[in-house]
Amino acid sequence: MENIISFSQATVEPIMFYALVLLMVPLAFGVIFDRSIIRAGFILIGVFGTISGIFLLLQAQFLAMAQIMIYAVGITLVVVIALMLTNPTLDEDRAPTQAANRLPGFLIALLVFATIFLAIRSELWPMAPELIQSDPTKAIGYFLLTFYSLPFEFSSILLLAALIGSVMLAKSDRAPMKTEKGNAKALAKSTR
Amino acid sequence: MLSKPLAFSFAYIICAIIVTTLYAIGVVGDTIMQAGFNPEMAGLFTASALFALGALAAICGGHGKTIAVAGIALAFCVLVAHEQPLVRYMTLSALLFSIGMYGMVVSRNAVRMLMSIELMLNAVNINMVALARYIDPIAVRGQLFAIFILTVAAAEAAVGLAIVLAIYRNNASIDMEKFNTLKW
Amino acid sequence: MTSSTITREIPKPGINFQLYELGKFIRLSLTWLTIIFGAVWIASWLVGVLLPAAIEQFMQGDNAHFIGNVLRALTPIVSVMVFIPINAMFMVLCERRALALFTVRKGPNRVGPDGYLQTAADAVKLLFKEDITPHGADAIMFTLAPIIFFAPSIFGALPLLAAVTADHPLYSFVNLPTGIFYVLAMSSIPVVGLVMGSWASNNKYSLVGGLRSAAQAVSYEIPLVLSIITVCFMAGSLDVVQIARQQAGGLLNWNVFGGGALTHANLGSITSIVAALIMSLSCVILFCMYLIAACAEVNRIPFDLPEAESELVSGYNTEYSGIKFAIFFLAEFTNLFIVSTVATVMFLGCGAAPLPILDEVMVGTVTSLLAWAQNNLGANFGQLGWLINSLINPTTFVAALWVILKVYSLVVFAILVRGTLPRFRIDQLMDFGWKRLIPLSLILLIAITFLKELV
Numbered sequence: 140m141e142n143i144i145s146f147s148q149a150t151v152e153p154i155m156f157y158a159l160v161l162l163m164v165p166l167a168f169g170v171i172f173d174r175s176i177i178r179a180g181f182i183l184i185g186v187f188g189t190i191s192g193i194f195l196l197l198q199a200q201f202l203a204m205a206q207i208m209i210y211a212v213g214i215t216l217v218v219v220i221a222l223m224l225t226n227p228t229l230d231e232d233r234a235p236t237q238a239a240n241r242l243p244g245f246l247i248a249l250l251v252f253a254t255i256f257l258a259i260r261s262e263l264w265p266m267a268p269e270l271i272q273s274d275p276t277k278a279i280g281y282f283l284l285t286f287y288s289l290p291f292e293f294s295s296i297l298l299l300a301a302l303i304g305s306v307m308l309a310k311s312d313r314a315p316m317k318t319e320k321g322n323a324k325a326l327a328k329s330t331r
Numbered sequence: 332m333l334s335k336p337l338a339f340s341f342a343y344i345i346c347a348i349i350v351t352t353l354y355a356i357g358v359v360g361d362t363i364m365q366a367g368f369n370p371e372m373a374g375l376f377t378a379s380a381l382f383a384l385g386a387l388a389a390i391c392g393g394h395g396k397t398i399a400v401a402g403i404a405l406a407f408c409v410l411v412a413h414e415q416p417l418v419r420y421m422t423l424s425a426l427l428f429s430i431g432m433y434g435m436v437v438s439r440n441a442v443r444m445l446m447s448i449e450l451m452l453n454a455v456n457i458n459m460v461a462l463a464r465y466i467d468p469i470a471v472r473g474q475l476f477a478i479f480i481l482t483v484a485a486a487e488a489a490v491g492l493a494i495v496l497a498i499y500r501n502n503a504s505i506d507m508e509k510f511n512t513l514k515w
Numbered sequence: 516m517t518s519s520t521i522t523r524e525i526p527k528p529g530i531n532f533q534l535y536e537l538g539k540f541i542r543l544s545l546t547w548l549t550i551i552f553g554a555v556w557i558a559s560w561l562v563g564v565l566l567p568a569a570i571e572q573f574m575q576g577d578n579a580h581f582i583g584n585v586l587r588a589l590t591p592i593v594s595v596m597v598f599i600p601i602n603a604m605f606m607v608l609c610e611r612r613a614l615a616l617f618t619v620r621k622g623p624n625r626v627g628p629d630g631y632l633q634t635a636a637d638a639v640k641l642l643f644k645e646d647i648t649p650h651g652a653d654a655i656m657f658t659l660a661p662i663i664f665f666a667p668s669i670f671g672a673l674p675l676l677a678a679v680t681a682d683h684p685l686y687s688f689v690n691l692p693t694g695i696f697y698v699l700a701m702s703s704i705p706v707v708g709l710v711m712g713s714w715a716s717n718n719k720y721s722l723v724g725g726l727r728s729a730a731q732a733v734s735y736e737i738p739l740v741l742s743i744i745t746v747c748f749m750a751g752s753l754d755v756v757q758i759a760r761q762q763a764g765g766l767l768n769w770n771v772f773g774g775g776a777l778t779h780a781n782l783g784s785i786t787s788i789v790a791a792l793i794m795s796l797s798c799v800i801l802f803c804m805y806l807i808a809a810c811a812e813v814n815r816i817p818f819d820l821p822e823a824e825s826e827l828v829s830g831y832n833t834e835y836s837g838i839k840f841a842i843f844f845l846a847e848f849t850n851l852f853i854v855s856t857v858a859t860v861m862f863l864g865c866g867a868a869p870l871p872i873l874d875e876v877m878v879g880t881v882t883s884l885l886a887w888a889q890n891n892l893g894a895n896f897g898q899l900g901w902l903i904n905s906l907i908n909p910t911t912f913v914a915a916l917w918v919i920l921k922v923y924s925l926v927v928f929a930i931l932v933r934g935t936l937p938r939f940r941i942d943q944l945m946d947f948g949w950k951r952l953i954p955l956s957l958i959l960l961i962a963i964t965f966l967k968e969l970v
Contacts, residue, residue: 194457255421305492
């Protein structure tokens with residue numbers, strides 16, 4: 140078993156990379172251009188799935204799983220629910236992009252890509268690819284609880300704040316409907 | 332029968348894949364046989380061939396967006412085919428980042444804009460993990476940073492969507508072109 | 516009187532009738548389980564042992580070795596593929612018969628001998644039904660949804676295979692270092708398929724079902740994952756084989772009773788004993804919490820709001836028919852099986868017997884039976900003697916028997932819950948998830964982490 144896997148690692152990796160890229164780039168454009176915004180939300184799940192494939196190629200198993208669990212299922216589902224709550228069918232027959240921003244947006248994106256690409260190309264990277272951490276999960280856990288425990292704690296505070304803040308923002312200002320009578324009143328008010 | 336735009340788009344995609352494959356065979360064959368193949372020049376030639384083919388298909392009535400997307404994906408493959416792995420991954424990250432930036436600038440729907448921001452955050456994550464794999468492979472600190480980005484992205488998505496919902500309640504629309512009450 | 520003849524023919528609904536039906540139910544379960552696991556066993560033996568051996572025997576050179584290795588690597592996936600459809604058929608039949616038992620009825624008893632083939636007939640019927648895509652539906656998403664719902668149940672449970680076969684060499688390579696985390700990540704995917712299918716059906720009932728399922732899955736995923744994480748803290752590993760191995764050696768070493776806290780407690784100090792007792796109690800609560808959250812995760816009654824037949828027609832699968840509906844159905848029951856397996860591996864000691872002596876006796880018996888077969892039969896068939904030996908690995912066999920017993924007990928328990936409890940209302944469901952389960956799971960996580968140090 141081990142023989143087959145180690146033999147094919149060097150040849151399979153680029154093939155998998157290009158396959159994932161050819162899947163990822165059209166999907167990423169689909170997120171932006173698809174007319175139906177909810178379908179775009181589901182396409183986003185595909186993009187996150189391919190990104191987790193890229194993480195697997197980069198020997199980051201833990202992160203690939205976290206990517207699927209948090210991004211592809213958690214965040215995207217919340218996005219899709221928000222889309223369904225905001226009545227997307229109103230905008231369906233219009234173009235998904237703002238006409239005035241198309242050319243500046245394209246130029247900005249091109250400029251950003253060219254800058255980053257040239258910067259990457261001009262750098263000589265001190266490579267150490269032949270070393271591989273056998274258990275990256277352990278290393279992550281170690282650093283998370285020793286050197287980086289302060290940011291770790293702060294991220295938990297951030298999450299708590301985001302939780303409370305989003306509840307406060309999303310809560311409607313209407314009075315709570317407690318009794319049947321109150322319910323009817325609130326309904327009458329909302330229809331008026 | 333395929334419709335005309337679809338037929339031209341498919342024809343373009345097939346031709347472009349053939350051109351890219353030829354280039355890839357050139358790169359791979361050169362590393363094996365050392366025949367003096369110049370990847371820079373051949374890459375330039377292949378990219379211009381992709382562009383010319385795309386223009387031809389678009390003029391004949393192809394589906395513009397499909398051609399552009401296929402062209403960009405394949406041109407990316409040509410661009411990174413002779414690079415080392417780290418540069419490949421980082422270029423992919425740059426491409427995804429620019430796609431996300433384009434989406435953020437042009438989107439009409441506020442939620443789609445948030446989705447583009449998620450794309451950009453993910454691009455950064457790819458960068459981090461690639462650096463962790465190739466430069467810091469023992470103490471994979473890039474992955475650690477990616478986990479923090481994941482956390483922040485989750486918080487960002489929650490708050491952003493709550494804001495979008497609040498706007499929807501007030502405006503009955505999440506069209507970005509109608510959020511101009513603070514313009515003047 | 517005619518009524519007296521009728522009462523003589525049909526046993527009165529009473530304890531005798533129930534015992535008679537219970538006997539029939541047990542007989543049916545045993546028959547079906549033998550069929551299922553016999554089929555899986557023979558399939559994996561063929562692919563993993565016999566075919567590679569034959570190829571390496573008759574084809575010389577490196578190629579044969581390579582093909583043999585590929586076949587061996589395919590064994591886990593082949594056994595899962597063989598297992599899933601037959602198992603789903605059995606579980607549907609088992610559910611109907613058990614529900615009939617709980618509500619004092621007879622259940623399906625016409626097709627085949629005493630209704631044994633009822634679900635096989637249902638499956639054939641579903642396969643031949645017309646596959647309809649409703650008007651206005653998003654055809655691609657509509658087709659993709661059942662696949663996304665079903666695919667994780669094939670690939671998601673692979674690391675568990677290594678644990679339930681006691682690290683058999685054919686299955687040990689599917690044991691990933693991030694084992695249980697992989698299983699959890701995969702088991703979170705199906706809800707995407709649900710939401711996708713419900714939106715693509717272009718049906719309001721479906722959409723409501725899909726939204727409910729999304730909200731439910733996002734809320735109940737947290738206590739589910741937290742309870743599993745607590746077990747990982749106790750074991751100090753994400754590797755399922757290691758977690759399973761740590762629970763060997765008797766009932767008290769199972770994680771559901773504190774994972775060895777009671778046996779390792781220092782009898783001299785009061786603190787240690789009290790801590791061990793509290794820890795085992797909290798682990799029992801943790802296990803119950805896992806069962807509740809898992810029940811919600813696979814949309815079983817009392818958490819079946821996404822499909823709620825009496826409110827939403829059939830929720831997300833209202834518009835599905837034919838083979839797509841069959842795939843949804845298959846995946847639902849496979850998911851129930853997978854969460855039961857996770858519970859078995861993480862809490863109920865995996866392949867370990869309640870008493871360590873039982874394990875030794877059983878393994879010893881199987882080994883001596885094998886040796887007897889080797890001596891008496893193997894001698895007559897010459898070279899084929901090793902085939903008999905390769906057919907049964909005593910440790911794996913005994914472990915698999917215990918796992919089967921535990922998993923199907925949990926499945927029957929889920930059916931019992933289904934037959935007993937009414938459905939939640941959506942606001943009660945959310946309240947229960949966010950206000951009870953999540954705080955409780957966080958408290959237990961902290962409590963068990965501290966108690967583990969005190970024991």
